[in-house]
Amino acid sequence: MTVAAVIAAVFLAAAALLTAYRILAGPNTLDRVVGIDSLIAIAASGLAVWAAFSGDTDVIPAIVALALVGFLGSAAVSRFRVRDDS
Structure with a gap:
């Protein structure tokens, strides 16, 4: 179980870094x-x-609240x- 948790944590950390880059570099x-x-969603997955x-x-209530x-x-x-575009 420990190996699976470490692998999941590494993947979630990598996803968080890539997502943070997307937030900072997003053109719109x-x-x-x-x-x-x-x-x-990554934070909720990390809590899970x-x-x-x-x-x-x-x-579990924190996961539900984040979702x-x-x-x-x-x-x-x-x-x-949508309201601004019309």
Whole structure:
């Protein structure tokens, strides 16, 4: 289990670095929003890996809250972006 957790942590760290680059180098707002949404999903995945590794189920509400914040943030930005385009 420890080897799997370390491999998952390394992959999640690499994904977070690539996503952070996408956020910083994004040519427009929608690219940055997608990057932030991806970073939130990576953070929730990191918490899930930690919960599986440690056996601590106290972080499950935090995972649900992160997923909800990511969804609502993306939906709000896309809604306001569509309103600005018309």
